[in-house]
Amino acid sequence: INSAKLAASFQAVDEHLLPSHRFIGIGSGSTVVYVVEAIAAKGPSFYGDMTFVPTGSQSKGLLKAAGLRLCNLDERPVDAHGVPVALDVVFDGADEVDEELNLIKGGGGCLFQEKLVAVAGRKFVAVADSRKQSPRLCTTWKTIPIEVLPLAAPSVLARLRAMGSPSPTVRSGLPSKAGECVTDNGMWIIDAPFAPLLLARDLKPGVDGAGKDGVWEVGKLAEELVRLPGVVEIGLFTGFNGVEAVSLGKEFQAQKP
Numbered sequence: 001i002n003s004a005k006l007a008a009s010f011q012a013v014d015e016h017l018l019p020s021h022r023f024i025g026i027g028s029g030s031t032v033v034y035v036v037e038a039i040a041a042k043g044p045s046f047y048g049d050m051t052f053v054p055t056g057s058q059s060k061g062l063l064k065a066a067g068l069r070l071c072n073l074d075e076r077p078v079d080a081h082g083v084p085v086a087l088d089v090v091f092d093g094a095d096e097v098d099e100e101l102n103l104i105k106g107g108g109g110c111l112f113q114e115k116l117v118a119v120a121g122r123k124f125v126a127v128a129d130s131r132k133q134s135p136r137l138c139t140t141w142k143t144i145p146i147e148v149l150p151l152a153a154p155s156v157l158a159r160l161r162a163m164g165s166p167s168p169t170v171r172s173g174l175p176s177k178a179g180e181c182v183t184d185n186g187m188w189i190i191d192a193p194f195a196p197l198l199l200a201r202d203l204k205p206g207v208d209g210a211g212k213d214g215v216w217e218v219g220k221l222a223e224e225l226v227r228l229p230g231v232v233e234i235g236l237f238t239g240f241n242g243v244e245a246v247s248l249g250k251e252f253q254a255q256k257p
């Protein structure tokens with residue numbers, strides 16, 4: 001598996017990191033370790049003028065260990081109108097990828113800053129070996145990670161059950177930490193199982209994907225989840241700017257239509 005992650009990472013960097021790039025987002029998880037390795041392997045003459053934006057403490061640690069220049073998302077230079085500079089490209093992992101390049105992310109508990117960095121980029125490259133590829137989300141990765149304010153957890157759990165999630169749970173910190181998993185932002189993660197998420201093309205009379213019998217279309221579910229009071233961010237990445245390429249190892253390369 002690690003060889004697949006390594007191959008996908010080197011392929012993604014070779015194809016999508018250009019010498020002209022200046023600001024690059026770096027995600028979190030186990031695959032992105034190989035992405036940083038691939039960038040470092042290019043040597044300082046390639047990356048010397050580049051600045052890398054992390055998506056949490058693990059990502060920041062990877063960049064520091066590799067000796068790559070980093071700057072936090074809120075420290076980016078701004079233009080005359082106060083608009084922060086866009087990232088040229090963002091590399092990150094994914095827990096599951098469907099046929100329309102919608103993603104489940106958050107297995108590593110870093111989804112909030114990952115999404116902030118993802119949408120700050122012109123292009124988002126999810127580096128995922130073919131194990132992550134599914135016809136529909138929630139096929140192999142059964143749950144959607146949701147970052148919540150701890151105070152709101154009981155009410156969000158109740159609303160998720162009412163939306164048809166059979167058994168949403170607050171993610172435990174065990175084995176490394178007793179009690180709940182606490183994110184880089186001081187929040188909790190709820191993992192909410194759902195039946196496989198339909199695509200718009202699956203909808204037909206009687207199947208509107210609006211949660212009847214717990215069956216959701218991916219976009220409609222994302223809209224509902226992100227509006228729940230107390231939800232800070234959700235681990236569904238659907239159609240935001242720039243999911244232009246997913247590097248699923250050598251055997252598969254999807255380009256957004």
Ligand code: DER
Pocket residue numbers: 027028029030031032092093094095104105106107108109110111114
């Ligand atoms: O939390 C995330 O979304 C991370 O990117 C991670 O879950 C990706 O998975 P990986 O560790 O298999 O790369």
